Amino acid sequence: MSKKLYIYILCLLSTLVVSCSGGGDDIGPTPSPTPTPTPVPTSEGVFILNEGNLNAGNSSLSYYIPANKSVKNGIFSSTNSRKLGDTAQSMVLYKGTLWIAVENSGIIWAIDAETYKVKGQIVAKDHIMDDPRYIHFLSDTKAYVTDLFAPLITIINPSTYQIIGTIPTGQAAMFGFASTEQMVQYGKYVFTNCWSYSNKILVIDTTEDKVVKEIELSTWQPKSMVLDANGKIWVITDGGYSFGEDRFSDNVPHLYKINASNFEIESDQILDTDEANVQLALNGNKTTLYILNNDIFRMSINESQVPVFPFITAPVDSNGKRHLLYGLSVNPKNDEIYVADAIDYSQSGVCYRYTSDGELLDKFRVGINPNMFVFQ
Amino acid sequence: MKKLLLLLLGAVVLLSCKEDKEEEMGLPPVIHLEENRYYVEVGASQLISPTYENTDNSTLYVWTRDGKQVGHEPTYTFKVSTAGTYYLKVTASNRFGSASADIKMEVMEAERDPEEGAYIPESTTDFSWEFPTTEINLAEGRTYKVKAYFIRNDNEATYTWTMNGTTVSPAATRAEKPVEYVLSGLSRGDYELALTMQNETKSHTQVFQVHVCPPEGTYKRGTSASSQAMVNKIYEYMPAPGHQVNGYRIVGDFGPDGMTMKQACDSVYAHFQRQWMVSLGAQGGYLIAGFDHSVENSGGDYDLCIKGNPYSYQNEPGIIWVSQDENGDGLPNDTWFELAGSEYNTDNEILEYAVTYYKPIEEKRPIYWVDNQGNHGVVPHMDYWNPHPSYWQDWVEGKQKTYFGSYLKNYVTYSGGVSDEPAFEWGYADQSGTDYFNGKIGNSGYYKISNAKTWDGKDASLQYIDFVKVQTAQAAYTNNLGDVSTEVYYISDFHLEK
Numbered sequence: 007m008s009k010k011l012y013i014y015i016l017c018l019l020s021t022l023v024v025s026c027s028g029g030g031d032d033i034g035p036t037p038s039p040t041p042t043p044t045p046v047p048t049s050e051g052v053f054i055l056n057e058g059n060l061n062a063g064n065s066s067l068s069y070y071i072p073a074n075k076s077v078k079n080g081i082f083s084s085t086n087s088r089k090l091g092d093t094a095q096s097m098v099l100y101k102g103t104l105w106i107a108v109e110n111s112g113i114i115w116a117i118d119a120e121t122y123k124v125k126g127q128i129v130a131k132d133h134i135m136d137d138p139r140y141i142h143f144l145s146d147t148k149a150y151v152t153d154l155f156a157p158l159i160t161i162i163n164p165s166t167y168q169i170i171g172t173i174p175t176g177q178a179a180m181f182g183f184a185s186t187e188q189m190v191q192y193g194k195y196v197f198t199n200c201w202s203y204s205n206k207i208l209v210i211d212t213t214e215d216k217v218v219k220e221i222e223l224s225t226w227q228p229k230s231m232v233l234d235a236n237g238k239i240w241v242i243t244d245g246g247y248s249f250g251e252d253r254f255s256d257n258v259p260h261l262y263k264i265n266a267s268n269f270e271i272e273s274d275q276i277l278d279t280d281e282a283n284v285q286l287a288l289n290g291n292k293t294t295l296y297i298l299n300n301d302i303f304r305m306s307i308n309e310s311q312v313p314v315f316p317f318i319t320a321p322v323d324s325n326g327k328r329h330l331l332y333g334l335s336v337n338p339k340n341d342e343i344y345v346a347d348a349i350d351y352s353q354s355g356v357c358y359r360y361t362s363d364g365e366l367l368d369k370f371r372v373g374i375n376p377n378m379f380v381f382q
Numbered sequence: 383m384k385k386l387l388l389l390l391l392g393a394v395v396l397l398s399c400k401e402d403k404e405e406e407m408g409l410p411p412v413i414h415l416e417e418n419r420y421y422v423e424v425g426a427s428q429l430i431s432p433t434y435e436n437t438d439n440s441t442l443y444v445w446t447r448d449g450k451q452v453g454h455e456p457t458y459t460f461k462v463s464t465a466g467t468y469y470l471k472v473t474a475s476n477r478f479g480s481a482s483a484d485i486k487m488e489v490m491e492a493e494r495d496p497e498e499g500a501y502i503p504e505s506t507t508d509f510s511w512e513f514p515t516t517e518i519n520l521a522e523g524r525t526y527k528v529k530a531y532f533i534r535n536d537n538e539a540t541y542t543w544t545m546n547g548t549t550v551s552p553a554a555t556r557a558e559k560p561v562e563y564v565l566s567g568l569s570r571g572d573y574e575l576a577l578t579m580q581n582e583t584k585s586h587t588q589v590f591q592v593h594v595c596p597p598e599g600t601y602k603r604g605t606s607a608s609s610q611a612m613v614n615k616i617y618e619y620m621p622a623p624g625h626q627v628n629g630y631r632i633v634g635d636f637g638p639d640g641m642t643m644k645q646a647c648d649s650v651y652a653h654f655q656r657q658w659m660v661s662l663g664a665q666g667g668y669l670i671a672g673f674d675h676s677v678e679n680s681g682g683d684y685d686l687c688i689k690g691n692p693y694s695y696q697n698e699p700g701i702i703w704v705s706q707d708e709n710g711d712g713l714p715n716d717t718w719f720e721l722a723g724s725e726y727n728t729d730n731e732i733l734e735y736a737v738t739y740y741k742p743i744e745e746k747r748p749i750y751w752v753d754n755q756g757n758h759g760v761v762p763h764m765d766y767w768n769p770h771p772s773y774w775q776d777w778v779e780g781k782q783k784t785y786f787g788s789y790l791k792n793y794v795t796y797s798g799g800v801s802d803e804p805a806f807e808w809g810y811a812d813q814s815g816t817d818y819f820n821g822k823i824g825n826s827g828y829y830k831i832s833n834a835k836t837w838d839g840k841d842a843s844l845q846y847i848d849f850v851k852v853q854t855a856q857a858a859y860t861n862n863l864g865d866v867s868t869e870v871y872y873i874s875d876f877h878l879e880k
Contacts, residue, residue, distance in 0.1 A: 180695070180800070203800070226800075254862065255800065258421065276419050279488065311418045314469065314484040 052337070052344065053104060053119075053380040054357060055097050056373025065094035065108060066373035067122070072342070072359065077370045082106075082115070085122040090115070096140045096188075099380045105164070107138040109154055114138055116167065119382060126167040134169055135160040142189035142196060144212055152186035152198055155179075159186055159198070161215060173215050175200070175208055190233040192266035197239055199228035203254065207231070207241060209269060221269055223262055226255040230285045234307040235292040238272065239264040242284045242297065259284050259299055261312060275311060282330035282348065283377075289362065290338035298334040302345060304364075318364050321347065335379035342367070346376035409436040410479025413472060418485050423492040424465050430485060431457040434474055442475045465489050496762035499747040503740055503782070509535045509584055511561075512736070514786040518592045519709040519716045521600075522570050526717060527837045528590060529562040530577065531736045531754050531786065539581035546574055553580065568594045593709055601710035602846055605675045611878035612654060613671035613850065616647035617714050622785055622854060623739055623749040623774055624663030625767035625864040643777040654872050659691060662700060662868045663773070664751075664761045665857035666737045666785025669870065670714045676706075676846035677875045679831035686829040687822070687879060688852060689871040690812025696803050699723075699810035700868030701788050703851040704834055706844060714849040719834040719842040723809020725790055727839065730806070735789035737857070741781045745771035751857070753789075759857065767864045790855035794866060801860035809833065811852050812868045823879050826872070 051071050056079075058064035067082040067090055082090045091111030098105050099119060106115045112130030117123060130136045137154035143164070144150065150173070151160040157179065161171035177184040177200055185202035194213050200206040205226050209219035229244045241262040246255025259277040264270065277284075277299045285298040288307075297303040301316030321329045332355070333346030341362035348355050355376040359368040412435035422428045434441070434456065445453035447470050452458070462468065466489055473482040512532045520526045530541075533556065543551035543563045551563055563575065573592040578585060620643075621627045628639075637649045650660050650669060662668055677685055688702065701720060708716040725731045737753040739761070746769075748760035761773060775783075790810070795802045805813040811827050818827045834842035852870055859865035 276417065276421070278419065278486070311415065314418055314486040 051382050053097060053099070053382075054346070054372050054376050055094050055106065055378040055380075056355065057094055057332075057375040057377045058092065059352070059374060060093055060110060063089055063092045063111075064374055065090040065092060067094070067097075067106070068372040068376070069122075070357070070359075070370060070372075072368070075368050075370070077372065079372055081122045082117065086117075086124050088124075094377075095138070096378055097380050098141050098143065099382065100143050100164070101146070103164075104380065105141050105149075107141055107151065109137045109139055112136045112138065114141065114151065114162070116164065128162055128167050128169065131169060134158065134172060135162075139186070140188050142191065144191075144196075150189060150196060150198075150210070152189065154185045154202060155183055157184035159210070171215065173210060173217065175217055176220075177204065177206065177208075180204065187229065188231045190231055190239060190266075192233055192237065192239070195266070197231065197233075197264075197266070199231045199241060201227055201229050201244075203227070205243070207239075207264065219269055221264060221271065223260070223271070224274060225258070225260045228262075229259075229283070232286045232288050232295070233266060233292070234288060234295065236307055237266045238307065239266050240286055240295055240307075242277070242286050242299070244280050244284045247280075261297065273310065277312060281328065283332045285334040287334045287336045287343075289336050289341045294341075296334060296336055296343065298331055298345075300328065300331070302331070302334065302343070318343070318345065318358075318360060332375060333377040333379065335381070336362075337379075337381045339381065344379045346372075346379070348375045348377075351375060408476070408478040411436045411441060411474035411476055411481045413474055413481045413483045415483050415485065418483065419488070420460070420485070421488045421490060422460070423490055424463060425461065425492060427459050427461045428487070429457060429459050430470065430472070432472060432483065436478075437474060437476065440476060444473045444475075446471045446473075460487055462487075462489055465491050497748055497750075497760045499742075499744060500750040500760045501740055501742045501744070501747065502750050507535050509537075509539075509579070509581075509586060511536075511579070511586075511588070512738075512784050513588060513590075514736075515715075516588065516590050517715060518565070518575075518590055519595055520565065520593075521595050521706070521708040521717075522568075522597045524717065525564055525566040525836070525838070527562055527564050528575065528577075529560070529734060530588075531734075532738065532784065533561060533579075536579055537581045537583070539579045539584075542578045542580070544576045544578070565592060568592070570594050570596060595709045595716075598706060598708075598845060601707050602676045603674075603848070605878065609675040609875075609878060610673070611874040611880075613651075613873045614674040615672050616650045616654075616669060617672055617849070618668070618670040619643065619646045619650045619660070620668055620778075620785075621661060621663030621775065621867070622665060622667030622737075622783075623761045624661055624667065624867040625762075625764045625773060626659075626661035626867055626869070627663050627667075627775065628768070628770045628773050640776050646775075646777060654870075657689065657871045659869045659871050662852065662854045662870065664739075664859075664865050664867060665789065665854050666735075666787055667867065668785070668787065668851050668853040670849060670851045671873050672714060672849045673875060675875070676848050677831070678846050678877060679834075679844055680877070682830065682832045684817075684821075684828040684876045685831040685847075686850065687826045687872070687874045687876050688811045688829060688850075689823070689826045689873075690818075691869050691871065692805065692812055692814040692818060694814060695801065696863060697805035697813035698803065698866045698868045699790055699806060699813040699855045700852045700870070701790070701855045702809075702811055702829055703787075703853065704831060704844065704847040705849045705851070706846065707848040714851070716849075718851060719836060719844065720788060721809065721829055721831070721833045722835045723833070724807035724815070726809070726835065730791045732789040732791075734786075736784055736786045737789075738782050738784040739774075741774050741778075741783075742772060749773060753857075755789075757857075761865055762859060764864050785853075787853045788855065789857070792856040792858040792866060794856070794858040794860060796860035796862070801863045803858075803860070803863065803866060810855060811870060822876065823872075823874065828876060 054068040056066045068079045070077045091108035093110035095109040104119045114128040116126040139152045142150045157175045157177045159173040163170045180203040183202035186198045187201040189198045196210045205223045207221040211218045225243045227244045245258040263273040287296040302318035304317035330348045332348035343360040345358045414433045445458040468487040470485040511530045540553035542553045575590040578587045703718045705716045739751045748762045752758045808815040808817045854868040856866045
């Protein structure tokens with residue numbers, strides 16, 4: 007594709023987004039361009055977050071340099087002489103600082119993305135932010151933090167490392183969970199998926215720090231969410247779980263497309279029965295959707311159905327057992343695909359790096375249960 | 383002007399040529415699928431009906447299933463007899479090209495009706511009745527109700543009670559008087575109580591050995607430095623059928639098939655030592671444990687600890703019973719007193735409840751039950767919980783087994799794949815009541831002997847107890863959590879816990 011045509015399509019897509027956003031009829035004013043600041047790249051490495059095992063305190067941080075295919079594991083603990091914590095859930099890079107939410111430790115670390123040294127931390131206080139899951143930056147002085155159990159979204163001031171407020175989500179706990187999970191922003195609205203034992207997407211008005219709308223899905227446990235170039239939010243549910251005797255719902259994921267401008271569900275399609283995690287990712291220009299659902303699937307955001315056959319197939323061990331793929335990200339600069347393989351949830355995980363065409367470029371060992379990639 | 387006309391003429395010719403070319407070129411078919419993944423059951427038909435563009439009577443359709451041609455129509459009805467994953471491909475072709483689409487079919491085993499295949503005993507005209515026990519031990523000064531359960535086919539019989547051969551309750555039909563007798567005001571000694579049923583053609587008599595024992599306290603056993611907080615013996619382990627008995631392997635290996643009652647009791651004791659779970663199965667299932675000393679009634683404070691595994695959404699209440707060794711023989715063959723919980727004397731509880739389970743005659747089939755309230759149901763066989771061929775206890779002889787006790791109504795719900803099994807306020811094992819908390823021995827239920835009731839609802843005012851019985855209180859199951867079955871991990875004397 008020529009650069010000129012590429013830019014044209016981008017402009018066209020931008021027009022469509024504005025057009026769509028203006029089409030809403032019951033959700034207030036047209037969103038202004040997203041205020042989310044763009045992270046400043048500092049180098050060309052990839053951070054990999056290794057969740058570890060629950061209650062084992064073995065979360066870790068790895069760093070991979072694609073140029074020379076080198077990987078450094080345990081960079082947080084080796085740099086800072088302390089443990090990262092228990093069940094590191096997510097991270098986000100914001101203006102040279104990597105923010106890491108460590109759920110079961112009730113802490114958010116802020117580390118320098120170049121030196122990996124801790125710059126600050128925010129800890130749970132008075133049962134606020136006990137189980138932080140994801141962080142979404144609104145500005146230098148304001149970010150939202152979701153939580154696995156509490157019916158609250160915590161508002162933090164990243165510049166002072168302080169908790170400055172909360173947003174009640176109004177979600178009744180089911181089995182003790184009132185979770186909120188990932189976040190995407192469209193104009194003044196932040197959308198968050200209530201993953202654990204829920205079927206809701208919440209819409210938060212960031213000017214009021216208030217939940218203004220609930221979108222109810224027809225299936226359980228929305229796990230991952232992305233906002234595409236058309237202004238559509240794609241949500242994948244995991245359908246519950248089945249671990250031996252422990253079951254919740256039917257364990258069949260669905261993929262939803264939601265119009266971010268009017269909050270309406272435009273499509274709902276059934277996917278394959280889930281054996282591990284489900285995740286969504288977009289390419290750099292947000293026009294191609296990648297779906298982790300046992301294997302990796304790929305589709306244009308303008309297509310209506312996830313293909314039946316995978317784009318990248320999960321490895322299979324010598325006993326014929328499919329590896330448990332756990333994380334999926336796409337490098338927005340070159341559309342290279344990164345897949346995290348938890349293997350069996352107990353041993354050191356493996357990461358795979360593919361070209362945008364699905365050709366394997368590299369694979370490397372990291373920590374236990376790698377779940378997320380952040381690109382510098 | 384001439385140039386302009388020539389240009390216009392040229393344009394018309396070009397347009398005309400272009401239209402001809404398009405008509406000649408035409409367009410290949412386009413296929414739209416409403417879904418490209420289907421979940422169907424074995425033997426069920428699923429119509430796949432795509433919509434098409436650019437098709438007409440000359441369009442060729444080809445359907446393949448895993449590479450083999452199976453159809454040539456615009457639609458295809460999928461139906462197979464074996465579970466598994468199948469891939470369909472539909473191809474539509476015309477002279478301008480073709481299009482194809484893939485469809486994934488997940489075929490699952492059909493879910494059977496959970497009650498299908500249960501063994502339901504044939505009705506009979508034979509007379510029958512049942513009793514919780516025929517040997518009665520009670521301390522002097524106490525009362526005791528003897529009651530007949532599940533009286534069947536008595537043909538308007540009369541019932542007469544005699545004590546040592548003397549009529550103490552004259553002949554009466556069931557319509558006139560319940561078939562029960564209250565032992566009261568008996569002095570110490572042995573008695574023979576008899577119940578005789580008489581109708582036009584038959585007569586049956588059941589004899590009860592009654593032992594009126596020395597008063598409470600005679601056989602009380604004090605504590606010593608070596609007394610054990612945890613129960614020191616399991617006397618009976620008689621779970622009702624359930625998915626967490628026979629072959630269930632969640633924590634520890636309970637034991638091999640073909641176990642005896644004694645082996646099962648020893649296994650329960652070993653589980654308690656490790657604080658591992660044992661299940662009491664469905665309604666009525668129970669275990670009886672005893673202490674190496676008498677557990678004091680503190681007079682209103684907690685006296686007993688019973689650990690379970692309740693969660694906010696999963697409460698499986700068990701009714702707690704206590705007894706004293708009234709005859710001093712060291713065995714739990716004495717009068718049982720129910721520890722009243724929050725639902726005692728409310729519509730949520732049925733006293734003098736009995737339920738009979740029938741041994742299935744096929745493997746992996748549900749177990750049918752009837753109760754003395756006129757209800758019936760099944761304990762389903764849930765293969766994903768426990769694939770063992772039978773949930774019937776190996777050490778239960780005969781083809782049926784009746785459990786006697788009390789019953790709690792359930793408020794269990796299951797909707798959209800989600801179960802909720804709510805707790806009552808207090809007073810029951812294995813539920814998150816106000817008396818289940820992080821206390822002296824951690825998360826446990828804590829219970830009071832002062833709540834013990836006599837059969838007629840009066841305070842039993844027991845000074846101490848020697849034995850404890852825990853019994854599953856509810857009859858319910860949900861698709862994802864299985865049957866409601868009280869679980870017990872540990873039973874101990876609260877006062878001896880450090």
